[in-house]
Amino acid sequence: MIARLLAKKTGNFGRWRAVARKMDQFSGEFEKLVDRDLRKRSLALRYRANSGEPLDKLMPEAFALVREAGRRYLGMRHYEVQMLGGIALHNGCIAEMQTGEGKTLTASLPLYLNSLTGDGAHLATSNDYLAGRDADLMRPLYDGLGLTVGVVQSNTPRPQRQKAYQADITYSTAKELGFDFLRDRLLLRRIKEGQALVLDSLASDDDSPAESKPVQGILNYVLVDEADSILIDEARTPLIVSSMPGGSEESIEALYRWSAEVTGEFEEDTHFEVKHKPRAIELNAEGRKLLRSLPAPEALNLFGMIDIYEQVERAILVSREYQKDRHYVVKDDEIVIVDEFTGRLAEGRKWRAGIHQAIEAREHVPVSVDTGDAAKITLQDFFLRYKRLAGMTGTASTSATELYKIYSTKVAIIPTNKPPxxxxxxxxxxxxxxxxxxxxxxxxxxxxxxxxxxxxxxxxxxxxxxxxxxxxxxxxxxxxxxxxxxxxxxxxxxxxxxxxxxxxxxxxxxxxxxxxxxxxxxxxxxxxxxxxxxxxxxxxxxxxxxxxxxxxxxxxxxxxxxxxxxxxxxxxxxxxxxxxxxxxxxxxxxxxxxxSLFRKAQEKIERNHFKARKQMLYVDKQRRKIQVQMGQDPFLESLG
Ligand SMILES: Nc1ncnc2c1ncn2[C@@H]1O[C@H](COP(=O)(O)OP(=O)(O)OP(=O)(O)O)[C@@H](O)[C@H]1O
Ligand SMILES: [Mg+2]
CATH class of the missing domain: 3.40.50.300 (P-loop containing nucleotide triphosphate hydrolases)
Structure with missing residues (x-):
């Protein structure tokens, strides 16, 4: 058992220390370079990575450059143990580095190296605060080396998201990375299913074409901070994106309400055309332009333009076609349909395709948001999609076996810089x-x-x-x-x-x-x-x-x-x-x-959770097997 556990932890320290010493040799030379030349060295490295030189070979020089940039621009020179941590992280390990040992600075090493190919490197952490903080702290270092950094937080508007993902290095939370992945999937599916035409015409009359394109790019290298929390405790959390892209119940409600408010601004023929069979409203170029110029609440930033157009079209339709006390009545803050054949109230019945909600918004009653799951993925399955995965945390070793089983990543225990x-x-x-x-x-x-x-x-x-x-x-x-x-x-x-x-x-x-x-x-x-x-x-x-x-x-x-x-x-x-x-x-x-009683209780709970996770892992594997046999995407649930 112990031997098996050890196999899942790793200790290539002898070899890694030798590599770290190699990095040391560059230090004297790099310290003497002026800022501009340091950056040039960095860009030369990028060129070599782009021409296909393996990253492993570039590692000593890359890490030495980052160390020098840390010393120069942050006033922090990576300790030797941090260099070891960086090597472990580049090698796809989960590095256990004690709390407060400087994982934020350590992360700059593998993130820099793995972004050199131009496919992007992501840092996934557990909340918005940490994502923003770490990006801000490290920015001067990346700047000095000629690389760009982006941040994606839960309130980041879509166009900025795209920009953040286009940066060399992107800091975000595990959840936001997963959500953007799902939203992109849905968008791609809609393009595939014939809405491509809409999107094409959109690109020509729309000054923010960002809306019609996926934002995220390739899932290349991800470094998961607080890895035990994200990869184990939260691993089974399903991320669910509703068929209304843009997300949360509040933002969807905000969109409905805003759309209901602005309908009065639009005039037939000038801003939209009325289509028959099925009855529908279509904004024209003028109408879209007008819509984009209207002040809108922040919550709408999360939606693509195309969804906002659709929603306003629906709201206009509702304002023209659905009349209060004829088609429906408002009763106890609810919209109740009047059955057109019997003239009686059809309690409990609802109009579909967002019509009911659009009416609710217009009548200022609570909007019954239907988030109708469209795509769903667990954090675990999401992270398994990256070409390369690494993680770091102060508390990993007790979960080494589990981490290996799920993600095939080994735990590397990095010594502390100073004794605690x-x-x-x-x-x-x-x-x-x-x-x-x-x-x-x-x-x-x-x-x-x-x-x-x-x-x-x-x-x-x-x-x-x-x-x-x-x-x-x-x-x-x-x-x-x-x-x-x-x-x-x-x-x-x-x-x-x-x-x-x-x-x-x-x-x-x-x-x-x-x-x-x-x-x-x-x-x-x-x-x-x-x-x-x-x-x-x-x-x-x-x-x-x-x-x-x-x-x-x-x-x-x-x-x-x-x-x-x-x-x-x-x-x-x-x-x-x-x-x-x-x-x-x-x-x-x-x-x-x-x-000691309390520790015993805790151990019992830990064991129960572990058992439950093991069971789910087994179920997952079976499900995936079946999905593969049926030719479905084994990592994405209920898409479609
Ligand atoms: N090489 C260094 N030189 C000087 N200070 C450093 C160095 N590395 C890290 N620090 C400092 O150590 C402190 C802790 O760093 P950090 O928050 O990154 O730790 P951590 O390992 O992420 O801890 P936690 O597990 O709690 O997240 C910070 O104040 C940071 O500035
Ligand atoms: Mg930290």
Whole structure:
């Protein structure tokens, strides 16, 4: 078993160190180059990659260039362990590099190298904030080497998306990359199915032809950050794109409402023609021009022009053909069809093809958005479509076997640059939640009174707010970071490492966030992290703890638990949970010796999740086999 596991981890360190030394030889020479010549060297490398020289051969020089650009433009020279990490990532491994070791900087190495062929390199991370942050941080480095960087976040308009994908390197989230893949698929299908004509004419009278073309390009190389979260925990999340491209329920509703509002602007013959059999409206060039000039809400940015044209055409049709109190009535905020034969209300019946919704929008009642799945893919299947896949995270080794089975990627454990100095204070276990929260408040007060910043991780928005109320009552100043308070995410994280800062956060601050303690704070012992509960997976706990003691800095953390914590119920079932709860009920006694119980519960949950994933993997494989036999695309569900 151990031998098998080892085979899935990899340790080509001897060979890799030799390569890293080769890179060192370039350093002296590159340091002397002026900026312009450094860039020239980089572009020469690109030329060689384009002429077919294998990337493996270019790696030493490429990595040395990136290292020099890091030193020069970011004030950070890649450590040797980061060079090793870069080699692992270029070789398609999942690199386990501890939290705070500088994976953001490390990523620049393989991303640069793999973008040289011109087919693009993608970085997939777990949220918009990290995608934007990392692209911004690394931009000066890529700039210096003559490469372009793009960012795709969930609110990025379509034309900008296309541009971002055309850049040499694109930073985005796993989800957005997957969604764009699906949207492109749908578009291509529509082109194939005869709407190509529409698209051709569109290209000639449309000043944003971006709408009629796929945005994403080739799936060449992808580096997945927070790889365990994305490739394991989220792997089975299906991404679903509705037949209305553009996406979410809110944006679709916005489109319906806006279209209903603007119908009055359009005049027959000037802006549109009326077609008979079937009755339809078609905007002409003038009409499309007018439409593009109208102010529209931001949510519409997510749609292609062609969808907006169609929607407005539908809205005009509805405004001409469907009359209130003749064809339908409005009853309790719903549109009810009047049956034209019986004259009675046909409750529950709906017009199809978006007509019903267009009427709802026009009558200002809630729009019953039908997202009708058109295409669907899991993140796992999506990432398997890339020619080359690599990943990095602080917590991979415990999932090495699973990662290998699904993605054929090996885990490379990269040593830390400096020995870690993070200190663990003894776990505290309380009989009930109330007692636990009270002593958490006291513990925060203690650390705060000496000036140390404290980061408190909670398992849900509710709990973050519960604690916030308790802190306010106790007169402890603090900031809250949860999905309800995201606007200041940058600012909150930016301050979280300063003297006397108390930050209460959900998992939002769990992965990837880089809290930088000031030098005063480091002298006091660095950031202190409080875990208020254990999570379903130890990896998530380790990620939270990893916000302190980064880069070999001092830092400490402590775990607070109670016999009422959810994890005991999830791990041991309701019966045993009840018994435990009874023991703890109402007592102020401590149960610190029970701490190992929580780890046992966690292990049980982890095992159950693992089993469930294994089962699904098996089902997946069977499904794919059948699809291949039927000549279907085995990685794409229900497209069509
Ligand atoms: N070579 C370097 N020289 C100086 N500072 C560095 C270097 N590499 C990384 N750092 C600093 O280390 C800190 C942590 O980096 P980063 O956030 O990339 O870590 P990480 O490995 O991604 O952590 P996490 O697992 O939490 O996401 C950052 O503040 C970064 O500026
Ligand atoms: Mg990171």
């Amino acid at each position: 100095k993070r200190k663990r204070l003894p776990d505290q276990v309380y009989g009930n939640a109330e007692a636990k929260w009270n002593s958490i408040v006291e513990s925060i007060r203690e650390h705060d009174s000496v000036g140390r910043p404290v980061l408190v991780g909670t398992r849900s928005i509710d709990k973050s707010e519960l604690l916030s109320r308790k802190l306010t009552a106790a007169g402890i100043e603090h900031l809250v970071l949860n999905a309800r308070h995201t606007a200041d995410e940058n600012a909150i994280i930016g301050q979280a490492g300063q003297l006397n800062r108390v930050t209460v956060a959900t998992n939002m601050a769990g992965r990837g966030t880089d809290i930088q303690p000031t030098s005063d704070v480091l002298e006091l012992g660095g950031l202190h992290v409080i875990c208020t509960e254990m999570h379903d997976s130890a990896r998530i706990d380790r990620q939270l703890i990893g916000r302190c003691g980064r880069q070999g800095d001092p830092g400490s953390f402590q775990v607070f638990l109670s016999l009422e914590d959810d994890i005991l119920k999830e791990g041991f079932g309701a019966e045993r949970f009840k018994t435990l709860k009874k023991i703890g009920d109402g007592t102020s006694r401590r149960f610190d010796s029970h701490a």
